Amino acid sequence: MDDFCNTGLVLGLGRGISLEKLPKPEPKRPCFRLDRLFPSPSEPCLTLALTETPSPGAVPQKIQVRIDVNKAYEESGAPNCSPTGSSVSSFSNLHRELFNGGVKREREQATEELEVEKRVSDEEEEGNARKKLRLTKEQSALLEDSFKEHSTLNPKQKQALAEQLNLRPRQVEVWFQNRRARTKLKQTEVDCEFLKRCCETxxxxxxxxxxxxxxxxxxxxxxxxxxxxPAATLTMCPSCERIGAGDASTRSSFAKAAHFFSGPFTHPAAC
DNA sequence: GAGCGGGCACATCTTACCTCA
DNA sequence: GATGAGGTAAGATGTGCCCGC
Incomplete structure (x- = not known):
């Protein structure tokens, strides 16, 4: 039972319920924070941390491209510092957020203004293809190895790994977060399959x-x-205290049931 | 106890890539 | 072989919660 509980699995809840049918929780912070999307010039830009002078030949082409994009961002002075074109992402999030929770005219105006801003930003970006980072095999392998050792990283480990991989610490952190989430999802699927089989049995x-x-x-x-x-052939179910006939097939039934009693399913109701 | 910052889980978006008609 | 649709994997972002300081 303990082993089972450790998986954190909640049978049926996650699988059987269509999430779309669940009421969407009210955003706990209905007031949208523009400062998160478009940091003021006084705020430090996270993408500035990217290594720009990797050892020649050691960095795959894809990373070179990413660096170029970042440089372009920095040089263009685009309002959003994200290297992956998250101005679009953030904008769509903003749009959703504003319209989902009851639209106020002021917000609409803000949206329109931002839309103009975005268009301008898009025009500025034209020619700078937004490339998504793809990790090289070597980088993935190193991350995987590291994940096998410890699924979470302390700041020192994160920094060291980032330097080793020529990535930003944030990217390493995100990779680990995604890896944990997807591992958990996979494990849940495996557990679900196992439970299905148990249920069938x-x-x-x-x-x-x-x-x-x-x-x-x-x-x-x-x-x-x-x-x-003879009395010796009679058996009694320990849970419901019913007497069963002691023929071979019945005894085997109890034996089989006992298998499940000793397993994850110990509820007497199973009897 | 309140406030703050960092880290994490989680939901979701977005892009790259693959398959198939 | 080229191409577009659909699906999937994976990088990235936004948000809320928790915890330590």
Whole structure:
């Protein structure tokens, strides 16, 4: 049971319920923070931390491209410092956020203004293809190895790994976050499959036991079987305290049931 | 106890890439 | 072979919560 609980799995809840049907929780911070999307010039830009002078030949072409894009961002003075074109992403989020929670005219105006800003920004970006970083095999392998050792990183480890990979610490952090989330998802799927199989097995077992019970009842009416059997062959279910006939098939049924009692399913109701 | 910052989980968006008709 | 649609993987972002200071 402990092993099972450690997975954090909640059977049925996550699988059977369509999330779309669940009421969307009210955003706890309805007031949208523009400063998060478009940091003021006085705020430090995170992308400035990117290494721009990697050792020649050691850096794959894709990374070179990314660096160029970043440089372009920095040089263009675009309002959003994200290297991956998150001005678009942030804008779409903003748009959703503003319109989802009851539209106020002021917000609409703000949106329109931002839309203009975005268009200008897009025009500025034209020619600078927004490239998404793809990790090289070597980088992925190193990250995987590191993840196998410890699924979370302390700041020192993060920094060291980032330097080793020629990535920003934030990118390493994000990779680990995504990796944890996707590992968990995968594990949940595996657990779900396992539980499905258990459920099928138990259903079969239950069906068979019902059948046996019917047969025993029929036997009982035909002849008082309890009176004929030696006491040693009678067995009693420890949970419901019912006496069962001690023939071989019944004993095996209890043995099989015991398998599940000792496993994750220990609820007496299973009897 | 309140405030703040950092880290994390989680939901979601976005882009790259693959498959297939 | 070229191409577009659809699906999937994975990098990135936004937000809320928790915890330590």
């Amino acid at each position: 138990l259903t079969d077992e239950n069906r068979r036991l019902q059948k046996e019970l019917q047969e025993l009842k029929a036997l009982k009416f035909a002849s008082p079987v309890y009176m004929q059997l």
